[in-house]
Amino acid sequence: MGNIMSVSFAPECTEKKTKYDDCFNKWYTEKFLKGTSMENECTQLWDDYITCVNAALANHQIKPSLDKAREDQPFSHEEISGSDKK
Amino acid sequence: MKLFESKHDFLYPWDQVTAANWQKYPNELSTHVVSVDILSRSIDKENKVLRTERLIGCKQPVPRWMTALVGGQEYSYVREISEVDLVNKTLIMKSHNLTMNHLLQVNETVIYKPDMDLPGQRTLFIQQAEITAFASFSRICDKIEDWSVERFGQNAKTGKMAFEGVLKTLGDKWEESGVFVKDVSNSLINDIHEVTEKTSEVLSEVSKLGNVFRDD
Numbered sequence: 001m002g003n004i005m006s007v008s009f010a011p012e013c014t015e016k017k018t019k020y021d022d023c024f025n026k027w028y029t030e031k032f033l034k035g036t037s038m039e040n041e042c043t044q045l046w047d048d049y050i051t052c053v054n055a056a057l058a059n060h061q062i063k064p065s066l067d068k069a070r071e072d073q074p075f076s077h078e079e080i081s082g083s084d085k086k
Numbered sequence: 087m088k089l090f091e092s093k094h095d096f097l098y099p100w101d102q103v104t105a106a107n108w109q110k111y112p113n114e115l116s117t118h119v120v121s122v123d124i125l126s127r128s129i130d131k132e133n134k135v136l137r138t139e140r141l142i143g144c145k146q147p148v149p150r151w152m153t154a155l156v157g158g159q160e161y162s163y164v165r166e167i168s169e170v171d172l173v174n175k176t177l178i179m180k181s182h183n184l185t186m187n188h189l190l191q192v193n194e195t196v197i198y199k200p201d202m203d204l205p206g207q208r209t210l211f212i213q214q215a216e217i218t219a220f221a222s223f224s225r226i227c228d229k230i231e232d233w234s235v236e237r238f239g240q241n242a243k244t245g246k247m248a249f250e251g252v253l254k255t256l257g258d259k260w261e262e263s264g265v266f267v268k269d270v271s272n273s274l275i276n277d278i279h280e281v282t283e284k285t286s287e288v289l290s291e292v293s294k295l296g297n298v299f300r301d302d
Contacts, residue, residue: 006119006121006122007120007121007122008121008122008123009120009121009123009141009143009161009163010123013123017123017124020124021108024108024127025105025108025109028105028108028136029105032136032170032172033101033104033105033172035134035172038129038131038134039129039131040127040129046127049124050124050125050126053123053124053125062141062163062184065163065184065185066125066141066163066165066184069165069182069184069187070165073180073182073193075167075180077130077135077137077169079180080137080167080169080178080180081169081171081174081176081178083178083180083195083197084174084176084178084197084199
């Protein structure tokens with residue numbers, strides 16, 4: 001059965017993303033949800049992927065609007081957890 | 087500013103719903119969503135909270151009148167922050183548009199948490215969006231907002247039904263193996279319509295506003 005994985009906005013990062021997503025989803029369902037691991041076990045794959053993404057964000061000129069959004073709306077932990085208590 | 091609110095009960099346990107949430111992204115038919123990237127991810131070990139920042143890319147068929155205002159951009163992007171709180175059993179997602187946000191701001195909050203009556207079996211879905219349009223004439227703002235709220239509602243309805251299908255398939259596999267398997271058949275994938283990426287949809291379909299504008 002073929003998997004259709006979502007792609008990265010930067011084509012050169014999609015393969016790295018797929019490998020990381022596979023690792024993450026396995027860890028999430030098998031360990032995190034069961035409370036047996038609070039350690040990210042996909043660090044090497046993550047490093048490969050995020051290095052690619054960060055370079056692409058700069059190249060595609062998405063970085064400035066992203067930085068502004070992060071500054072305007074940080075969506076802090078307090079803000080996120082507070083939205084369930086409104 | 088206009089508000090859109092929606093609630094729904096998914097007949098699946100909360101943990102399954104949160105796992106499906108990471109895997110419902112392939113959108114072969116919802117062609118407006120073209121990419122999903124994880125920008126950062128961290129774990130608060132003490133409180134058992136997983137925080138994720140994602141970038142959702144969608145095609146942006148900008149109408150002519152809008153191109154004149156914002157400059158032609160092929161893609162628009164939405165930033166989303168989510169937190170899975172394992173202790174309180176909540177998945178909360180907040181998102182906003184990075185592109186064209188001086189014209190239209192969509193702020194969405196989605197909460198998934200166990201239903202109080204049947205916490206082990208049902209998950210409550212609460213969606214809220216604040217839609218604000220900025221333009222020189224309030225009448226046009228009203229039109230943009232009304233149209234956006236209407237589109238948001240239509241898409242949210244379809245999205246919930248489709249997510250039920252995804253949950254069913256993944257849930258069957260969960261029962262078989264105890265874990266989620268991400269092999270979802272192509273035909274099912276084709277039925278997927280996003281639940282939470284309404285922000286992208288509203289933006290991508292903003293192009294139709296071109297017609298509204300021309301009517302004036």
